[in-house]
Amino acid sequence: MSQSFSSNRGTSSNNSTLKRFWKKIWSILVPHKIQHFVWRACRDALPTKNNLLRRKVIQEKLCESCKEAPKTVGHVLWSCLKAKEVWECSKLVISWNERVNQSFQDLMWNLLLNEDVGDDQVAQAVTIAWALWHNRNELRYGGEGKSGQHLTRWVADYLIEFRVAVAQNTPGVPVPRQVASWSPNKKAVGVGVVIRNDKGRLEVALCKKIAAPMGATEVEAKAKNACSSQLNF
Ligand SMILES: [Zn+2]
Numbered sequence: 001m002s003q004s005f006s007s008n009r010g011t012s013s014n015n016s017t018l019k020r021f022w023k024k025i026w027s028i029l030v031p032h033k034i035q036h037f038v039w040r041a042c043r044d045a046l047p048t049k050n051n052l053l054r055r056k057v058i059q060e061k062l063c064e065s066c067k068e069a070p071k072t073v074g075h076v077l078w079s080c081l082k083a084k085e086v087w088e089c090s091k092l093v094i095s096w097n098e099r100v101n102q103s104f105q106d107l108m109w110n111l112l113l114n115e116d117v118g119d120d121q122v123a124q125a126v127t128i129a130w131a132l133w134h135n136r137n138e139l140r141y142g143g144e145g146k147s148g149q150h151l152t153r154w155v156a157d158y159l160i161e162f163r164v165a166v167a168q169n170t171p172g173v174p175v176p177r178q179v180a181s182w183s184p185n186k187k188a189v190g191v192g193v194v195i196r197n198d199k200g201r202l203e204v205a206l207c208k209k210i211a212a213p214m215g216a217t218e219v220e221a222k223a224k225n226a227c228s229s230q231l232n233f
Contacts, residue, residue, distance in 0.1 A: 021108075029120075
């Protein structure tokens with residue numbers, strides 16, 4: 001039977017499972033700021049309306065989007081109508097549908113420990129949660145509410161660019177529009193290929209690490225080869 005975060009909290013026999021849970025949070029293949037966001041969300045440390053009310057910063061706790069439920073972390077990131085729209089667009093195969101009233105900790109617990117979910121899907125799920133949270137904040141300060149389709153497409157592009165950056169040994173740094181990057185001081189080089197359409201939307205992103213040191217011209221040729229085979233030129 002699957003266990004939950006709440007049922008494991010505070011029981012010494014399950015300390016190792018809890019440690020495994022937190023370790024997994026910090027190992028998700030996303031930028032550190034998103035890992036930190038997930039950690040805060042799991043500890044219920046995000047400044048949701050519910051938490052601000054508890055600290056007497058505000059007087060009203062209902063979600064301003066649906067006006068139906070207290071704005072808790074779980075509500076903002078999962079059960080609010082706006083969040084549901086985004087999750088549906090993501091097409092992630094995660095059995096969260098029956099878990100409407102679960103806390104965010106329990107959702108993450110299931111995702112990381114109880115379900116057969118791949119690393120890429122976990123990265124996608126937490127980045128969607130992060131994007132949802134930030135879009136909510138933008139809305140509160142008069143910004144634009146993004147559609148589910150817009151947010152999920154943005155998340156997909158963001159993660160591709162992050163992976164290309166990681167492959168180039170420069171984690172978290174956006175990949176510039178270039179054919180290849182080359183570092184003469186390393187025994188391996190990371191090759192990143194990013195192709196965008198005329199509107200700037202990412203069409204293809206590839207990344208590859210090449211073990212032997214080689215010159216810039218050879219690296220560029222390798223990158224073009226990788227690109228051609230991907231596009232069947
Ligand atoms: Zn709501």
